[in-house]
Amino acid sequence: MEKPNSSNALVCELINKGTREWNINNLNSWFLPEDREAILGIPLSSSNTPDRLVWAETRSGKFTVKSAYALALEEKVHNTRADCSDESAGKIWKTIWQLRIPQKIKHFASKAARDILATKSNLAKRKITPNGMCDLYVxxxxxxxxxxxxxxxxxxxxxxxxxxxxxxxxxxxxxxxxxxxxxxxxxxxxxxxxxxxxxxxxxxxxxxxxxxxxxxxxxxxxxxxxxxxxxxxxxxxxxxxxxxxxxxxxxxxxxxxxxxxxxxxxxxxxxxxxxxxxxxxxxxxxxxxxxxxxxxxx
Structure with missing residues (x-):
């Protein structure tokens, strides 16, 4: 059986059914620290509430055309920044994806190149956190x-x-x-x-x-x-x-x-x-x- 990782793990495998809290061991095994921190920052209800669809680009979780347009523009900028326009750069990325290393390392490199890691500054841009400053205070x-x-x-x-x-x-x-x-x-x-x-x-x-x-x-x-x-x-x-x-x-x-x-x-x-x-x-x-x-x- 294929070992679960960030690309094929099910959400139910990440939650401790007894405590209704995140399964720290699975998160540590399957995700990069940045992704793990972002997941742990999502609070789970102690009650068995039904799943629901949430649009992450708005504070209310509801889809709006305005937020989708803003996301499309942002992704276009990131993709342009990460696209390999010359042949040598293309070969580098091809080599990276063919390396025999964990998938999460490859995904990390891809996210870093496109500047879409879950950093405080990026989360602030998407209005997930109020500001992009580090939490060095109580x-x-x-x-x-x-x-x-x-x-x-x-x-x-x-x-x-x-x-x-x-x-x-x-x-x-x-x-x-x-x-x-x-x-x-x-x-x-x-x-x-x-x-x-x-x-x-x-x-x-x-x-x-x-x-x-x-x-x-x-x-x-x-x-x-x-x-x-x-x-x-x-x-x-x-x-x-x-x-x-x-x-x-x-x-x-x-x-x-x-x-x-x-x-x-x-x-x-x-x-x-x-x-x-x-x-x-x-x-x-x-x-x-x-x-x-x-x-x-x-």
């Missing part, structure tokens, strides 16, 4: 309410991981449960916000909460869940899974909250870099956020 995402949660993109020294913090409180403000969870994926800010909210909803359901108000400091995510705007294409399935999960609650509400008063969840999100997968607390307040919770109640 992006903080914090939320607070009956369930409050936060997500933070760690600096490169931690391997570009995303974390979330979840704090569940009762009407009196007492901590009922808390969670600190890590994803070993280079998620973007919006993607990390969506996965943090998903973690909060799933955790609340697991600990027996049936009436809850879920708050997020992401206006985009809150408006999308309330049906006010179309969600970004990268998180459509995650938000669809969230809506499926909240249907099990008797009462639920999504609301936007400013990030200033959410220290406990933010601390738990930062703490995620110290855990292997996740750590949860029940019926008590984690010592690392005890002081922050006291201050938050005042």
């Amino acid at each position: 992006v903080k995402m914090r939320k607070q309410s009956v369930i409050c949660y936060g997500a933070v993109i760690m600096p490169k020294k931690f391997g570009r991981i995303a974390g979330s913090g979840v704090v569940i409180r009762d009407d009196a403000g007492e901590v009922f449960a808390a969670l600190s969870k890590k994803w070993k994926s280079p998620l973007g800010a919006i993607e990390a916000e969506a996965k943090a909210l998903e973690a909060g909803v799933n955790f609340a359901r697991e600990v027996g909460i049936r009436e809850a108000e879920f708050e997020s400091d992401s206006v985009v995510i809150c408006n999308a869940l309330q049906g006010l705007v179309s969600p970004p294409s990268s998180v459509v399935n995650v938000l669809a899974g969230i809506m499926n999960e909240v249907s099990y609650f008797r009462q639920w509400k999504f609301a936007h909250v400013k990030r200033q008063g959410n220290v406990p969840a933010h601390l738990l999100a930062q703490h995620a870099k110290n855990v292997e997968d996740f750590v949860a607390w029940r019926a008590d307040c984690p010592s690392l956020i005890e002081h922050a919770c006291m201050q938050d109640k005042m």
Whole structure:
């Protein structure tokens, strides 16, 4: 049997069916680091949501003639740049494709020649990321309410991981449960916000909460869940899974909250870099956020 690689692998082979996360071992074996990072940056829904077609050239994921025209012009420039106009250059490319080396190395050379590698600058050109700068800073995402949660993109020294913090409180403000969870994926800010909210909803359901108000400091995510705007294409399935999960609650509400008063969840999100997968607390307040919770109640 032919060994799977980036040219014949099926998407289902790249996903761990038990955890609904990317299969890191297969990704490492079959893809180049640039392609692997791009794949890991796509958040997966923890629910079994149906597949859907997404047009990657627009933020909404919907096809437009304008975006197709822009893509055609861009590809024309790249192809012109990569085309071998002279015979000697043509022989070089022919030799490269005949080399007995892994296909992914050949594909990498081809992409590099056409300047279509998944670099930050190229992703910014296609409006997949907000800018083309390297992520050398911490992006903080914090939320607070009956369930409050936060997500933070760690600096490169931690391997570009995303974390979330979840704090569940009762009407009196007492901590009922808390969670600190890590994803070993280079998620973007919006993607990390969506996965943090998903973690909060799933955790609340697991600990027996049936009436809850879920708050997020992401206006985009809150408006999308309330049906006010179309969600970004990268998180459509995650938000669809969230809506499926909240249907099990008797009462639920999504609301936007400013990030200033959410220290406990933010601390738990930062703490995620110290855990292997996740750590949860029940019926008590984690010592690392005890002081922050006291201050938050005042």
